[in-house]
Amino acid sequence: MESILKEVLLRYRSENGSVVSILQDTQSQLGYIPQEAITYFASELNIPESRFYGVATFYSQFCLKPRGKNIITACCGTACHVKGVDKVVNAVSRRLRLSDNDHTTSDGEFTLEKVACLGFCSIAPVVLINGEVFGKAAVEKVVKKIDSIARKDDER
Ligand code: FES
Numbered sequence: 642m643e644s645i646l647k648e649v650l651l652r653y654r655s656e657n658g659s660v661v662s663i664l665q666d667t668q669s670q671l672g673y674i675p676q677e678a679i680t681y682f683a684s685e686l687n688i689p690e691s692r693f694y695g696v697a698t699f700y701s702q703f704c705l706k707p708r709g710k711n712i713i714t715a716c717c718g719t720a721c722h723v724k725g726v727d728k729v730v731n732a733v734s735r736r737l738r739l740s741d742n743d744h745t746t747s748d749g750e751f752t753l754e755k756v757a758c759l760g761f762c763s764i765a766p767v768v769l770i771n772g773e774v775f776g777k778a779a780v781e782k783v784v785k786k787i788d789s790i791a792r793k794d795d796e797r
Pocket residue numbers: 716717718719720721722757758759760761762763765766767
């Protein structure tokens with residue numbers, strides 16, 4: 642991890658206001674933003690850690706915990722809420738055996754994330770599975786897709 646962080650730092654050291662870029666680059670390299678990375682960048686750039694955490698927690702694209710191999714993103718914006726996304730979220734949580742506080746399965750295969758409006762309100766409720774859009778997402782369809790991914794992973 643240290644060499645990756647040093648490379649990221651080298652790319653942005655001379656840029657002012659590069660907190661977002663540093664976080665994006667770190668997440669793209671490591672899959673998430675570890676606490677150690679924030680401590681390292683804050684110290685090297687003499688920027689308070691709180692500024693990194695402020696940005697990382699403001700934008701839903703950033704993740705401060707390791708994510709699973711497969712990402713399920715449920716839109717919990719108003720239109721999707723009205724159209725019953727909670728049923729889908731609950732079914733996915735049950736299928737993946739996630740508790741209220743867990744977002745990633747214990748085997749690291751799946752992460753369930755809830756986000757605000759994804760911009761597809763006309764086809765609410767919307768769920769993304771590894772970037773594939775499931776509009777008018779029915780519980781059965783989403784769970785079937787998860788089953789199919791899990792089967793493929795088991796075969797490898
Ligand atoms: S509220 Fe879900 S896509 Fe807009």
